[in-house]
Amino acid sequence: MAMKNVLFITNLPTPYRIDFYRELGKLCDLTVVIEARRSKDLHFNWNDNDITTFKLHYLNDDNLNEKKINWSILKYLSKSKFDVIVVSCYHTYTGMLSLAYMKAKHIPYLFETDGGMIAEIESSIKKSYKTTLIKGAKAYFSPSEGSDKYLAYYGASKDRIHRYPFSSLSDADILQHPLSSDEKLSIRKRLGVKESKMILAVGQFIHRKGFDVLMEAAKDMDRNIGIYIVGGKPTEEYLEMQRKYDLTQVHFEGFKTKNELAEYFKAADLFVHPTREDIWGLVINEAMAYGLPVITTNKCVAGMELVTDKDCLIDTDNPSQLKAIMETLMDDDVRRNNIASDNLRKIAGYTVEKMAEAHIKVFEGM
Known part of the structure; x- marks a missing residue:
C-alpha cells in the first residue's frame, strides 16, 4: 500500500508533538503546519534543521x-495536495478558519484532541x-473515554471516534522493571535527600495543580517522608504554608531539565498529582514510565484512564483522603x-511509536 500524503495542522510546537511527528513521518509522507513559534527565549529538545x-x-x-487570522x-x-488532513487545534482564529474553509469546500478532514x-x-x-x-469531521482521534x-x-x-494512546514517551523512556530500594537510596544520596522515604x-x-492540598495533607505526616515538589519558583502562598505548618520535610526544588527530573522520578517511592483539573496530564505517563505508583484525582483524565488501583484516584480538595492513601502506600x-x-506494563502501550501506529491505522481506512 502506498504511503499516505498527510497534513497535520496545529497551533504551537511542543517537544512531545515533535517526537510524535518524527515517528508518524516514518509511516507516511507527512507535512506539519504550525501556526507560530514559541518564544525565542525558550529552548526545546530539537533543532528544526535536524528534522x-x-x-x-x-x-x-x-x-x-x-x-x-x-x-x-x-x-x-x-x-x-493531501490524502488526509488533520486539525488538532480549533480554538485559534486560524484553526477556526481552516475548519470553516474545509466545511464550505467539502474537503474531508480529521479532528484530533x-x-x-x-x-x-x-x-x-x-x-x-x-x-x-x-461536528462534521470524517474521523476523530480521542485519548480517553471522557474525551469520547x-x-x-x-x-x-x-x-467516527477512534481511540489513540496519548503520550510524550518513546519506547526507550520506559524502565524495564521498577528500581530496587538500594538503587533508589543511591540516587537519593546523590540528590541530597535526607529523609528515609520520598x-x-x-x-x-x-x-489548579493542588499543591496546597498536598501541603495540608503533609502537616501531620511522618517527617521522615520527604515531599519534593519540582517545577518552578513557589509563590508566597506556598512559602507561608511551609512556615505556618513548619513543613521541614517539604522541599521546593525549582525547575529541572529533563535529565535532572529523571533522577527525581527514579529516586521517589511515590508520585502525587493532586490536580483540581487536567484534561490529560502527561506527567502521569512520565511517572508511570519510571515505575512509580501514582496518586491523583478524579479530575485528572490521564489518571482516570491509566491508574488501575482506584484507591489512588481521590477527590479534589480532600487533604485527609490524600493523607490516608499516601500513608497506606508508604507503609x-x-x-x-x-x-x-x-x-x-500499562504504560508500555502509551508511547509516541504506538500513537503513530494508531493514527496510521485510521488513515489507511480513509
Whole structure:
C-alpha cells in the first residue's frame, strides 16, 4: 500500500508533538503546519534543521496570537495536495478558519484532541459555537473515554471516534522493571535527600495543580517522608504554608531539565498529582514510565484512564483522603511494588511509536 500524503495542522510546537511527528513521518509522507513559534527565549529538545522524517512549516515566526487570522493556511488546504488532513487545534482564529474553509469546500478532514471535558455550566450560544466547529469531521482521534463523551456531546458521530494512546514517551523512556530500594537510596544520596522515604510532585505553583492540598495533607505526616515538589519558583502562598505548618520535610526544588527530573522520578517511592483539573496530564505517563505508583484525582483524565488501583484516584480538595492513601502506600512496600510493575506494563502501550501506529491505522481506512 502506498504511503499516505498527510497534513497535520496545529497551533504551537511542543517537544512531545515533535517526537510524535518524527515517528508518524516514518509511516507516511507527512507535512506539519504550525501556526507560530514559541518564544525565542525558550529552548526545546530539537533543532528544526535536524528534522528529517517530515516537512515542517511555520505560518508565523513570532509568538502565537490566537485572535489573529493567518490567511496563508488556505494554500495548504487542497483536495489534491493531501490524502488526509488533520486539525488538532480549533480554538485559534486560524484553526477556526481552516475548519470553516474545509466545511464550505467539502474537503474531508480529521479532528484530533488531546482531551476535553464537558463544561458544567455553559450558555446555549457557546455550546452551539463549539458544536459548529467540532461536528462534521470524517474521523476523530480521542485519548480517553471522557474525551469520547466530550466529542459526542459537541456533535461528533460516535462511530467516527477512534481511540489513540496519548503520550510524550518513546519506547526507550520506559524502565524495564521498577528500581530496587538500594538503587533508589543511591540516587537519593546523590540528590541530597535526607529523609528515609520520598514522595514526588511535579508542576507549576498554580492553584489548579493542588499543591496546597498536598501541603495540608503533609502537616501531620511522618517527617521522615520527604515531599519534593519540582517545577518552578513557589509563590508566597506556598512559602507561608511551609512556615505556618513548619513543613521541614517539604522541599521546593525549582525547575529541572529533563535529565535532572529523571533522577527525581527514579529516586521517589511515590508520585502525587493532586490536580483540581487536567484534561490529560502527561506527567502521569512520565511517572508511570519510571515505575512509580501514582496518586491523583478524579479530575485528572490521564489518571482516570491509566491508574488501575482506584484507591489512588481521590477527590479534589480532600487533604485527609490524600493523607490516608499516601500513608497506606508508604507503609506497604509490597503493594507499592505491585502497583509499580502494573504501571510499567500499562504504560508500555502509551508511547509516541504506538500513537503513530494508531493514527496510521485510521488513515489507511480513509
